[in-house]
Amino acid sequence: MKRLPVQKRTLALLAVLVPLLVLFVYVALRSGPLAPVPVTVATAQRRSLAPGLFGIGTVAARYTYKIGPTAAGRLQRLDVHVGDRVRAGQLLGAMDAVDLEARMRAQDAALNRAAAQQREAAARAEYARVQARRYQQLHAAGAASEETLVTRRQELQIAEAGLQAARQELSRLRAEREALTEQQRELQLVAPVEGLVVARNVDPGTTVVAGQAVVELLDPKSLWLDVRFDQSGAQGLAADLPARITLRSRDKTVLTGRVLRIEPLADDITEEILAKVIFTPPPPALPPIGELAEVTVNLPRLPPGVVIPNAALQRLDGQTGVWRVTDDDLRFTPVKPGPADLEGQVLVREGLAEGDRIVVYSARALTPRSSIRVVERIAGVAP
Numbered sequence: 001m002k003r004l005p006v007q008k009r010t011l012a013l014l015a016v017l018v019p020l021l022v023l024f025v026y027v028a029l030r031s032g033p034l035a036p037v038p039v040t041v042a043t044a045q046r047r048s049l050a051p052g053l054f055g056i057g058t059v060a061a062r063y064t065y066k067i068g069p070t071a072a073g074r075l076q077r078l079d080v081h082v083g084d085r086v087r088a089g090q091l092l093g094a095m096d097a098v099d100l101e102a103r104m105r106a107q108d109a110a111l112n113r114a115a116a117q118q119r120e121a122a123a124r125a126e127y128a129r130v131q132a133r134r135y136q137q138l139h140a141a142g143a144a145s146e147e148t149l150v151t152r153r154q155e156l157q158i159a160e161a162g163l164q165a166a167r168q169e170l171s172r173l174r175a176e177r178e179a180l181t182e183q184q185r186e187l188q189l190v191a192p193v194e195g196l197v198v199a200r201n202v203d204p205g206t207t208v209v210a211g212q213a214v215v216e217l218l219d220p221k222s223l224w225l226d227v228r229f230d231q232s233g234a235q236g237l238a239a240d241l242p243a244r245i246t247l248r249s250r251d252k253t254v255l256t257g258r259v260l261r262i263e264p265l266a267d268d269i270t271e272e273i274l275a276k277v278i279f280t281p282p283p284p285a286l287p288p289i290g291e292l293a294e295v296t297v298n299l300p301r302l303p304p305g306v307v308i309p310n311a312a313l314q315r316l317d318g319q320t321g322v323w324r325v326t327d328d329d330l331r332f333t334p335v336k337p338g339p340a341d342l343e344g345q346v347l348v349r350e351g352l353a354e355g356d357r358i359v360v361y362s363a364r365a366l367t368p369r370s371s372i373r374v375v376e377r378i379a380g381v382a383p
Contacts, residue, residue, distance in 0.1 A: 036373035039362040041325055042312065046354040048304045049347050051339035053237060053297045057225035057277060059247075059287050065195065066213035069095050070186045074207045075214060078189075082200050086191040092215055093204075095187040100180065107177045114173050118166035121159070128152070128159035195219050198289065220286050223279060224260060227295045228272040235339055236299040237262060243277050246294045247287050256280050259297060302339065302347060310346040312360045313337060321351065323359035323366050330359075330372055 078093035080086060135152040138144035195217035202214045225245065229237060243257040256279070263274035277295055287293075312322045314332070321334040335351030352358070359366065363378050 036371040037362050037364050037366060038375045038378050039359045039372045040376070040378060041357050041374055042309050042360045044306050044308050044348065044352045044354055044356045044358060046304055047307055048301055049307055049339065049345060050301045050341055051236065051299045052342035053229050053233060053299065054342060055227040055229040055295045057227035057293045057295045059289055059291045059293060060224060060226050061218040061289060062222035062224050063219040065192055065217040067092065067189050067217065068212045068214045069208060070210055071183065072209045073098065075202050075204050077204050078200065078214065080197050080215060082197055084197045086195060086197060086217065088191060088194050090191045091188055092191055093189040097184065097187055100184055104180050107173065107180055111173045111177060114166065114170040118170050121163040121166040125159040125163040128156040132156040189214060191217060193219055196286065221282060223282065225277040225293055225295060227275045227277050228267070229275060231266065231271045231273050233340055234273045237273065237275065237297065241297050241299065244296045245277065245279065248292045249287065255283055296342065299339065306348045306352050306354055307345050308348055308352065308358055309360050310340050310344045312358045313346065325357040325359060330366065330368065330370060332368065
């Protein structure tokens with residue numbers, strides 16, 4: 001019997017290698033880099049969308065008041081502490097008057113002296129006026145010379161000038177007295193409005209300069225939120241739209257609010273629009289200034305259009321688009337997205353039609369040459 005050209009050792013080696021090669025190809029096609037990529041797909045639908053905006057805001061006060069002296073001095077007393085509520089006109093503290101009262105007494109004495117000088121000048125002027133009138137009559141009767149009449153008239157002019165100077169001096173001293181009275185009034189630190197004390201910057205006995213804030217107040221009714229919204233989805237954001245506010249310290253309590261205004265200046269670095277949102281009504285418990293809050297604004301409902309899941313949008317070669325599935329073909333299709341709602345749906349203005357199937361989630365990044373396998377859910381990727 002003729003022997004086979006292949007030896008038994010070679011046959012045994014092939015018997016081992018061939019199954020391994022088949023197993024390798026199988027693994028490569030099923031779970032390796034050549035395996036189809038598991039994806040979840042969705043169908044573009046035509047329906048109306050109620051877009052919403054989500055932003056992060058900071059609690060701030062619209063009106064704050066920094067109260068301090070108008071002249072340098074020493075703080076004599078301060079009667080309020082942080083957290084106190086004060087009413088309009090309430091005396092909060094006072095500055096040390098130092099020598100102000102002595103200066104006011106000296107000013108009063110100067111006023112009395114000036115008033116006496118004015119009375120003396122008035123008497124002199126009245127006497128000169130009588131003399132001038134008398135010598136006018138005597139001159140008319142030929143009993144007084146022209147030179148004497150001129151002298152009396154000159155004395156009258158000098159007396160009237162002295163009276164005018166005395167009046168001016170009295171007015172000057174009165175103005176200085178009023179200035180001292182105003183300065184005395186400015187020594188008192190008075191609350192301009194009803195508010196809450198949020199800062200006590202200086203303690204009694206400390207010397208402060210003019211304009212330095214001794215105590216700071218804010219109006220609790222003027223609280224608002226400085227909110228930032230992404231520019232790309234802020235179409236339709238306008239004043240008077242209702243808002244829902246969730247403070248970080250009260251995550252289970254939703255407060256109501258309203259967009260007060262859109263700031264004319266946006267943040268060009270973060271590409272965000274800034275807006276002011278007020279509480280309607282004000283919260284019963286005042287939140288801390290600077291606390292973060294989550295703000296949701298519901299925009300007006302849009303006319304029906306093509307809507308897809310927001311997660312389907314991808315960026316490829318600088319273009320925004322989706323992976324569209326046609327039979328077994330996978331193709332990247334650029335689209336023009338519009339507003340999105342808070343449920344993860346986005347309006348597509350151009351690029352898709354109703355009924356188009358698109359990839360929502362994929363286990364790996366897709367390429368035009370990728371093969372896909374549609375699944376219901378991708379563990380760790382799809383929600």
